[in-house]
Amino acid sequence: MNAKLLFATAAIVAVGFAGAALAHEMDTDQDGLYSLTEMRTEYADLTEADYAALDTNKDEAVDAKELAAAIASGKLPAME
Numbered sequence: 001m002n003a004k005l006l007f008a009t010a011a012i013v014a015v016g017f018a019g020a021a022l023a024h025e026m027d028t029d030q031d032g033l034y035s036l037t038e039m040r041t042e043y044a045d046l047t048e049a050d051y052a053a054l055d056t057n058k059d060e061a062v063d064a065k066e067l068a069a070a071i072a073s074g075k076l077p078a079m080e
Contacts, residue, residue: 026079033061042079 026042027034036051039062054062054070062070070076 033063034067035061043076 026038028038028041029035036046036048039046039051051062054066054075056066056069057063067076071078
């Protein structure tokens with residue numbers, strides 16, 4: 001594996017871990033789900049309609065998989 005590819009892979013993994021840590025911090029009640037109120041700590045302009053669109057399984061909560069999919073698709077920016 002060349003050095004550039006190795007560096008790029010390491011950077012992607014590091015960003016992924018940082019995003020997971022921030023998402024964990026966003027889940028203030030530690031239930032594994034992100035309420036609209038919790039998500040607004042990171043995404044202040046998130047509307048109820050935006051939140052509902054992120055909830056792809058329509059269980060009225062955004063889980064880690066839905067959050068990751070929203071970030072990967074560009075619906076939400078990566079957490080800083």
